[in-house]
Structure formats: C-alpha cells, structure tokens
Amino acid sequence: MERFLQYFFDGISFGSIYALVALGLVIVYRGSGHLNFAQGELAMISAFLAWWYHDIGLSPWLAVLVAAATAFVVAAVIERVIIRPIGNRSQFAVVVAAIGLFLGLNALAPFAWRVRVPERFMALFPNEPTDFVRIGGAEWRELYIGILAVLAITGVGLWALFQKTRFGLAMRAVASNPESAPLVGIRTGRVLAVSWGLAAAVGALGGCMVATARGNVDATMMFSIFFAATAAAILGGFDSLVGAVVAGLFLGVFETMVAGYQPDLVGQQLKGVVSLLVILLVLLIRPSGLFGSQRVERV
Amino acid sequence: MLPVRLKQGSPAHWALRVLGAAVAAWFLLSPIVRDLSPSEYGELTEIAFLALAAMSLNLLIGFTGQISIGHSAFFGLGAYTLAILVTEHGWSPGWTYPAAALLCFVVGVLVGIPALRLKGLYLVIVTLALAQIFPDLIRKLDVTGGSQGIGGLRYDAPEWTGLEAGRQGRAEWLYWVALASLAIGYLIVRNLVKSRIGRAMIAVRDNSTAAAVMGVNVPLVKTVVFGLSAALAGLAGCTFALRQTQVTPDNQYLSILGSILFLVIMVVGGAASLLGPIVGAFVYYRVEEFSRDLPDAEWLPGFLDSFLEGRPNFATLVFATLLVVLMFVAPFGLVGTARLLARRIAVVVPAPPTPPPSPEAALPAETGPGGDDLGARQPAADAPST
Numbered sequence: 147m148e149r150f151l152q153y154f155f156d157g158i159s160f161g162s163i164y165a166l167v168a169l170g171l172v173i174v175y176r177g178s179g180h181l182n183f184a185q186g187e188l189a190m191i192s193a194f195l196a197w198w199y200h201d202i203g204l205s206p207w208l209a210v211l212v213a214a215a216t217a218f219v220v221a222a223v224i225e226r227v228i229i230r231p232i233g234n235r236s237q238f239a240v241v242v243a244a245i246g247l248f249l250g251l252n253a254l255a256p257f258a259w260r261v262r263v264p265e266r267f268m269a270l271f272p273n274e275p276t277d278f279v280r281i282g283g284a285e286w287r288e289l290y291i292g293i294l295a296v297l298a299i300t301g302v303g304l305w306a307l308f309q310k311t312r313f314g315l316a317m318r319a320v321a322s323n324p325e326s327a328p329l330v331g332i333r334t335g336r337v338l339a340v341s342w343g344l345a346a347a348v349g350a351l352g353g354c355m356v357a358t359a360r361g362n363v364d365a366t367m368m369f370s371i372f373f374a375a376t377a378a379a380i381l382g383g384f385d386s387l388v389g390a391v392v393a394g395l396f397l398g399v400f401e402t403m404v405a406g407y408q409p410d411l412v413g414q415q416l417k418g419v420v421s422l423l424v425i426l427l428v429l430l431i432r433p434s435g436l437f438g439s440q441r442v443e444r445v
Numbered sequence: 446m447l448p449v450r451l452k453q454g455s456p457a458h459w460a461l462r463v464l465g466a467a468v469a470a471w472f473l474l475s476p477i478v479r480d481l482s483p484s485e486y487g488e489l490t491e492i493a494f495l496a497l498a499a500m501s502l503n504l505l506i507g508f509t510g511q512i513s514i515g516h517s518a519f520f521g522l523g524a525y526t527l528a529i530l531v532t533e534h535g536w537s538p539g540w541t542y543p544a545a546a547l548l549c550f551v552v553g554v555l556v557g558i559p560a561l562r563l564k565g566l567y568l569v570i571v572t573l574a575l576a577q578i579f580p581d582l583i584r585k586l587d588v589t590g591g592s593q594g595i596g597g598l599r600y601d602a603p604e605w606t607g608l609e610a611g612r613q614g615r616a617e618w619l620y621w622v623a624l625a626s627l628a629i630g631y632l633i634v635r636n637l638v639k640s641r642i643g644r645a646m647i648a649v650r651d652n653s654t655a656a657a658v659m660g661v662n663v664p665l666v667k668t669v670v671f672g673l674s675a676a677l678a679g680l681a682g683c684t685f686a687l688r689q690t691q692v693t694p695d696n697q698y699l700s701i702l703g704s705i706l707f708l709v710i711m712v713v714g715g716a717a718s719l720l721g722p723i724v725g726a727f728v729y730y731r732v733e734e735f736s737r738d739l740p741d742a743e744w745l746p747g748f749l750d751s752f753l754e755g756r757p758n759f760a761t762l763v764f765a766t767l768l769v770v771l772m773f774v775a776p777f778g779l780v781g782t783a784r785l786l787a788r789r790i791a792v793v794v795p796a797p798p799t800p801p802p803s804p805e806a807a808l809p810a811e812t813g814p815g816g817d818d819l820g821a822r823q824p825a826a827d828a829p830s831t
Contacts, residue, residue: 181566181569181570228769231773232772232773235772235776236776238506238510238512239772239776241512241566241569242708242712242768242772243768243769243772245514245705245708245709245768246709246765246766246767246768246769246772247765247769248705249702249705249709249761249764249765249768250761250762250765250766250768250769251765252702252761253758253761253762253765254758254762256756256757256758257756257757257758257759257762258756260756262757369577369700369701370577373573373574373577376570376573377570377574380567380570413585415581415584415585416578416581416582416585418574418577418578418581419578419581419582421574422574422575422577422578425570425571425574426559426571429559429567429571430559433567
C-alpha cells in the first residue's frame with residue numbers, strides 16, 4: 147500500500163506536467179484542427195526564457211509569469227504570420243511548417259544563450275530533501291504538490307475563461323462550428339491567434355514545471371514529455387479540456403506504476419512504451435477517446 | 446520565342462535527355478577519375494544515404510500523402526540489423542542489405558496495418574511514437590549492445606573490385622555500395638510511381654475517398670507503400686552504420702531529429718519529385734558543412750565572428766527557417782521551382798496516344814494529353830487525404 151501510494155504521488159506529478167502540455171495541444175486543436183508540433187519546444191523555450199529573466203534579476207515566479215506572457219505573444223504572432231496563411235493552403239504544409247518550428251525552436255535555445263550543457267533552473271517550490279508530507283507512509287514531496295496546484299489553478303482558470311466569459315463563448319463557438327461562427331459576428335482570426343497564445347502560455351507553465359522538477363533546463367527535455375502529452379490528448383479525446391487533464395493525470399500514474407511494478411520488463415527507460423500502447427489501444431478501440439466528441443466526416 | 450516547344454520523342458527532346466543523363470552520370474561516376482580522399486568519399490556516401498532516406502519518405506509523403514515522422518526508427522532498424530548480423534553472426538555486410546530491407550518491410554507493414562485506420566494527424570502521432578521509443582528500446586535490449594551500441598563495423602572491398610584493402614579502398618567501395626543502393630531505391634520509386642500502383646498512390650493522396658470509389662484498394666496501397674518506404678529507409682540505415690563504423694542509440698539520426706532531418710531534406714529538394722531527395726541531400730549536406738565552418742571563415746567580419754562564437758546549431762536554424770519559408774514561396778522545393786522556371790524556357794509537348802485509346806490509356810498519366818496544361822504536370826503535392 148505504501149509503495150502504491152508512493153507511485154501514485156510520483157505519477158500524479160508527472161501527470162500534471164503531461165496535462166499542462168496536453169491542455170495546450172487541445173486548445174489549439176479545438177480552434178483550428180491542427181496538431182501543434184512545436185508545443186513542446188515552445189514550452190522548452192519558455193523555460194529558457196524564465197531562466198533568463200530570473201538570471202537578469204526577476205524573482206522566480208515573476209520570471210515564470212513573464213515567460214508565459216512572452217510565450218503568449220510569440221505564439222499568437224506565429225499563428226497570425228505563419229500558420230494561418232499556410233493553413234489556407236493545405237494541412238500538409240501546416241504540419242511541415244510546424245515541424246520546421248519544432249526544429250528551429252529546438253536549435254534556437256542553445257544558439258541564443260550559448261548553452262552547451264543543461265543550465266541550472268531555479269527552485270519554484272521548497273525542494274530540500276526534507277520538504278515532504280507523509281501520507282500513509284508514502285512521501286509526497288512539496289515540489290510535486292506544488293506542480294499539481296499549478297495544474298489545478300490553470301485548469302480552473304481555463305474553465306472559468308471558457309465557460310464564464312464572452313471570449314470563452316466565442317472560442318467554444320469557433321471550436322464547434324468554424325463556418326458559422328463568423329456569421330454571428332465572431333472574429334475567428336482573433337480567436338485562433340488567442341488560442342495559440344493561450345496554449346503556449348499554458349505550455350510555458352508546463353515547461354517551467356518540468357525544468358524546476360529536473361532542476362535544469364535542456365533543449366531536449368520536452369521530447370518525451372511532448373510525446374506523453376500527445377498520448378494524453380488522444381486518450382482524452384483531443385478536443386476535451388477535461389479529458390486532457392484526466393487523461394494526463396491517469397497516464398502519469400499508470401506509467402509510473404507500470405515502470406515501478408515491472409522494473410525489469412519496463413523500468414524507467416521504457417516508460418514511453420506505455421504511452422505508445424495507450425495511443426494504439428485508444429485509436430483501435432475508441433478513436434474519439436474518453437471525452438472526445440464523435441465527428442462525422444462528409445465527403 | 447520562349448517557351449520553346451519540343452515534341453516528345455523528337456530529336457531535340459532526345460538530345461536534352463541524353464544531355465541530362467550525361468550530366469547526372471558525370472556527377473555520380475566522376476569519383477573514378479577524380480582521385481578523392483577517403484573523407485571526401487565519406488561525404489559523398491553520407492549524401493547518398495541521406496538522399497535514400499529522404500527518398501523513402503518521399504514515396505510515402507510526397508506520392509502517397511501519408512505523413513510519417515518515424516522513419517528514423519526504420520533507419521535505425523536497418524543499421525542495427527546490419528550491425529548484429531555482421532558482428533554476431535559473421536555475415537558479410539553486403540548480404541545484410543537485403544536482410545535489413547526485408548525486416549524493415551515486414552515491420553513497416555506491421556506498423557502500417559494499425560496505421561490504416563489512421564488518417565493525417567493520427568498517423569503522425571503513431572509514427573512519432575515509433576521514433577520516440579526506438580532509442581529507448583535499443584538501450585534496453587541486450588542484443589543491441591545497450592547504450593554502448595555496437596562498434597567495429599567495416600566493409601572491406603571484395604577482391605574482384607581491384608580496390609586496395611586499406612582505408613582508401615574501404616571508403617571508395619562504400620561509396621559505390623551507397624550509390625548502388627541509392628540507384629536501386631531510385632528505380633523502385635520511379636517505376637512504382639509511373640505504374641498503375643503509382644497512379645493509385647497519387648489518387649490516395651489527392652482524395653482517398655474518391656480513390657476508393659474508383660476501385661483503388663486504399664488499405665492495400667497504404668500498407669504496401671508504408672512497408673516499401675520502411676525498407677528503403679532500412680537500406681539507408683545500413684550504409685549509415687558502415688559509414689559510422691558503429692551504431693549507438695544516442696546518434697541524432699536515430700532520434701526524432703533524424704526523422705525531421707529526412708523530412709527537411711525531402712521538402713527542401715522537392716516533395717513528389719523523383720530527383721528532389723537527391724538534390725535536397727546534396728544541398729543540405731553542403732549548406733550544413735558551410736555553416737559549420739562559417740565561424741572559422743577568415744572573410745567573415747569581426748562582429749559576426751564574435752557573434753557566432755560558441756553558438757551551435759546555426760545550420761539547423763537556417764534549415765528550419767528555410768522549411769517555413771519554402772511552405773510559403775515554393776511548396777515543391779528546389780526541384781519543383783527549377784521545373785517551373787525551366788518551363789518558361791522549354792516545354793515538352795507529349796506525343797498523342799497512338800493506338801485507339803484503351804480504357805487504361807485514358808487514365809490521366811503524369812503527362813496529361815493536350816490542353817493548355819502542356820509539359821510534365823506538377824503533381825499537387827500538398828493535398829494529403831483529409
């Protein structure tokens with residue numbers, strides 16, 4: 147039981163990070179039907195930005211928030227300048243452009259900051275060896291509780307934005323019917339740009355959480371997390387915010403348990419296989435995921 | 446009066462063809478007379494296997510419209526097949542090529558079967574999963590040498606070639622092996638694309654629902670093309686393993702970055718163009734080399750020199766920007782753009798179909814008959830199945 151709880155607590159924290167990145171993926175997908183390949187790398191760059199802002203004198207949390215704001219602006223500009231004009235052309239071109247962004251952002255971090263080895267990232271939560279809460283014999287580190295709290299606050303904030311504001315209503319309208327939304331006076335373009343910005347800002351929080359949990363920032367740190375977040379988004383149904391959070395947390399816990407109880411067969415190294423199997427199972431059995439809406443395609 | 450109109454099969458057209466073939470042959474075969482050093486042969490070998498990897502993607506993405514970013518896994522599978530067969534079972538490297546291609550074909554088909562249900566983004570995600578997991582898997586397994594990898598791979602030139610035994614001979618021989626596998630890959634892709642299957646592939650790409658209605662067996666086409674594409678990527682991986690003389694899971698070509706680089710090469714060269722991947726690989730390699738040496742260049746002004754000091758990945762940034770810009774200005778890459786320009790100078794008028802048109806002949810081939818749209822028709826590369 148103690149072991150189970152321990153894996154649960156560890157898994158929840160991985161899951162919170164997956165959920166944050168998956169939320170970003172879902173926000174973009176709902177708006178425009180694109181998979182934002184660069185989501186993970188945008189988060190990585192944002193973590194670098196937060197590190198840099200802190201380095202030049204901002205307090206740690208202020209640095210994170212300013213980095214998220216920067217990510218918002220950058221992603222909104224990317225949507226307006228690159229993705230939207232190309233998207234009018236073809237889906238393939240969007241995928242290629244997003245892959246180009248992935249490649250470029252990934253190369254940009256070491257280029258811009260002359261980083262060759264991972265840089266130390268500031269601690270956002272108490273993270274001394276003694277900073278944990280003991281529940282049922284298992285240790286729940288305060289760092290992990292903090293990350294979960296960030297997810298909770300972000301989730302509630304997004305819920306409020308989508309359900310309680312006029313702009314959220316416009317975003318939901320664009321998601322449910324992109325053709326009719328402009329007819330009732332919604333400025334679709336602005337909604338899409340804001341979706342990208344919002345997604346990047348949420349992803350930036352995710353990136354900073356990854357960095358503070360690892361203790362450093364590295365250009366390749368988001369590869370496996372982006373992949374797990376994609377799996378979470380698929381499991382959650384790709385167009386459901388609740389689904390992304392639930393599936394992200396579930397995937398984190400499930401993966402940690404599989405790796406923990408099967409240290410020889412799976413272990414830490416092959417955790418990714420769990421995500422792969424989840425993706426395949428969902429796609430073969432229930433392509434719309436747990437919470438996704440079924441879509442009918444017309445020819 | 447431009448453009449000049451040439452009849453298909455006329456002497457002038459043949460002269461152009463012969464000239465093109467001669468230029469290509471000079472590029473590929475001139476190492477015989479140019480007396481290159483082993484490292485220069487190594488560069489050409491690298492260009493050849495990058496071109497083959499990009500060609501395998503082109504078959505899948507450019508002609509069939511199925512986007513994969515998991516080809517680094519097949520590339521790595523080929524490389525590891527060669528390494529294991531050579532070191533553990535004492536095979537001659539040459540024989541491992543067909544074995545690796547076969548294995549990759551089978552694995553590709555197995556991956557392709559669940560991928561049949563998947564369209565667009567979902568296929569991208571499943572192949573992303575492949576690319577992500579492959580290095581983890583080989584790190585975990587024992588037969589692959591774990592994170593140490595497998596070393597000591599080399600392919601001595603057989604005696605009948607008359608090449609010397611040392612480093613020079615090996616580099617030279619590997620170039621010819623790489624060239625031969627590239628040529629085989631080119632012929633396979635070319636013949637496939639110009640055949641009935643190729644038209645089916647293009648139909649699947651442009652509108653898979655319409656293709657199915659027209660009687661194309663869409664699942665079969667997708668699976669077989671996926672398998673073939675994987676096999677070609679595996680062949681490229683074999684040459685890669687020999688060129689490196691070792692395989693390790695940390696090599697960037699075996700990670701997701703590898704898949705992305707192949708995609709970059711394909712798109713820069715020209716999607717849905719036969720020569721595109723070769724041109725793309727050449728340009729990619731040379732530009733990469735140029736920008737790697739750039740910080741040391743003497744003609745560079747001092748402020749740029751100090752700006753670039755200690756900043757890696759300049760080439761990657763250039764290509765990432767190029768990829769995005771190309772999507773705006775030239776979605777068909779360098780070859781597609783060159784073809785558009787060439788069409789302003791000369792147009793080949795296709796010969797009218799001679800026999801009374803049979804139903805097969807009435808199908809639009811790559812060069813449609815007559816009309817305003819003369820010359821080789823640009824395949825609409827940017828419309829995968831929705």
